[in-house]
Amino acid sequence: MKFGGTSMAGIERIRNVAGRVLREAEAGNEVLVVVSAMAGETDRLVQLCREASALHDSKEYDVVVASGEQVTAGLLAMTLQNMGATARSFMGWQLVRASGVHGNARVDAIEAATLDEALKSGAVAVIPGFQGVSDDGRLATLGRGGSDTSAVAIAAGVKADRCDIYTDVDGVYTTDPRIVPKARKLTEITFEEMLELAGVGAKVLQVRSVGLAMREKLPLRVLSAFEDLPGTDIVAELSGANMERNEIAGIAADRNEARVTLTGVPDQPGTVAAVISPIAEAGLQVDMIVHAATPDTGSSDLTFTVPRASLAQAMAVIEDRKDAIGYAKLLHDDAVAKVSIVGVGIRSNPALAAKMLETLAERKINLLAVTSSEIKVSALVAEADMELAVRVLHTAFGLDAA
């Protein structure tokens, strides 16, 4: 069981969490609990680090920010004891070996034997999320949102049957309910679909944790920390009971896009690489890439997208290489958004992509670029068209709640 910061914010809420933990333990389950810091606490600690030193040593940053989860782990353990349970906390440095960059480390191994022993003795183990110990014996944190990853790694380490992520939303929805009030909570979704939905804007789970759960074949469940509602299971394959689920799991929308277009680039091998490589080398993320040659002219247009915050830097990189690339005009637009349909059904049914494009065309929504992968088709549209696009696709693919 993993509880986020909102559910740990204050002793009253920690008591509520303890109640949920006890219910699982009393149902005969062996329970490990991974906790986040109280909501706002990590921000406060990060702010202290910034004030202390603008460019701070990430090892010292880790020492400071890891304290938030240590506090909630101790408090939850004593609250559980107070409610009659056998419980104890462990620290990240006692259990989780991590490596890589401090402040954004990755989990290498879990001391599963220590946890197995605690579980065998009938105790609930409470573990601070977001942290472990590095090879040189120092505290290491896993990057913001890393408590989800801690929970998945620890659950996989002890070969848990399931990892339940309790959060302030009650599951994964077919799309953002702020855009489509008729958005529906999904009973089940595959890891791949979840990764695509998370990657393009669904903020339910840290993407890394979903990738890790997929590799470890560890079923996840997302559910509300505050209400007793069924959540969403995230699984390797949809169960029989859900085979009748729509072929499309959901519609993702992402405003964090900016488009760059180079006109009149030479229509020859190596052009795309000459543009994209320096962007990637500058550490910028490139998302959609569309290169369409105009027949018989010997030149073509190249369009790609970057996160909005990276637009100015991307433009500068390209302008610096104007002669080497050889383009006519450099255009940009930061009022664009990406709308995607996501579903394992796309793999086997090309008609779904066609249906998407037709639906958008019917509503006269102009497509600035289209890309597709095995389980996702994305269209870049004017930002002003984004919400309409999401709504019409949500209806067209039969996702609206009754």
Add this chain to the structure above:
Amino acid sequence: MKFGGTSMAGIERIRNVAGRVLREAEAGNEVLVVVSAMAGETDRLVQLCREASALHDSKEYDVVVASGEQVTAGLLAMTLQNMGATARSFMGWQLVRASGVHGNARVDAIEAATLDEALKSGAVAVIPGFQGVSDDGRLATLGRGGSDTSAVAIAAGVKADRCDIYTDVDGVYTTDPRIVPKARKLTEITFEEMLELAGVGAKVLQVRSVGLAMREKLPLRVLSAFEDLPGTDIVAELSGANMERNEIAGIAADRNEARVTLTGVPDQPGTVAAVISPIAEAGLQVDMIVHAATPDTGSSDLTFTVPRASLAQAMAVIEDRKDAIGYAKLLHDDAVAKVSIVGVGIRSNPALAAKMLETLAERKINLLAVTSSEIKVSALVAEADMELAVRVLHTAFGLDAA
């Protein structure tokens, strides 16, 4: 160098601390720094524990409250780096082995080799006070004020030349300046004198830390974290330069006393033990004990003092044993206070005790009890007389500032 909570309260003050540390390092010293949590932070964490569970597991309490010093250690290390120093933090669990009761553990050993290595590499080591790791690998704290003890233990562990305790007072005074505005800061004081002054009310240093420094023969220095003033050296023996210091180091005053008197107790062996033993067994501290037989009556009076908060409990213990002890009347008075002269000179000069008693008699201050040890003479007086007693003794022993 050890810095208390007031000097670590906020980034501005941590920067001030870093400046002092740098100055010592730039003067060619190898420096270890032990830090307290930000002022108020430990209270906040203790309060969270109380809210979580009135009777909390001290191992979980340790997990929660140890976080405060972890934060300041990381922040000071990055502030030092930001100011150009080589610095790194260590955690208590990496360095300090502790045992005994969680929440009030004692230091067993220091990983001196780890610290020596850091010092040899030219780094300033920053260490959270108040904590270590127990035999079973769990966080253990040393009790409130334990950061002083951490500092002394770590300094002794690395065979430091000196341990400087930076605090919000600028040294040890001849008495409480709130009572005697002419109180003088001492240049030097012995460990024994400091223990007696601390034990009877001077709140400058944790008593345990002074005892430890005395055993380890580690010179201490108490000085202001905020002002550049000479502090007070706490040493095994007064140096030649201070041989002309007054024979009395200072006057201690303690209002936290209550007197219990049993009249008409049998004047026979075992009476005192019959009274005091059950008090001690109940976990109450007994301070002054005065047993004066009235010649030829076969009975006598017995007076002792306990901390005020323990008075009711002490009375109940005695009343329960009325028949076994066999006393006439049980009297008590909680409006009493203890005034003491403290100085290594008392050992060799009995005239000092006489001078104290004469001085008080001249001012018609009634003495309810008198006790003496090697370096201290204490008089129990009415609380209303306490301040006058301190002032006249301070003058009589030549302690008033010019």
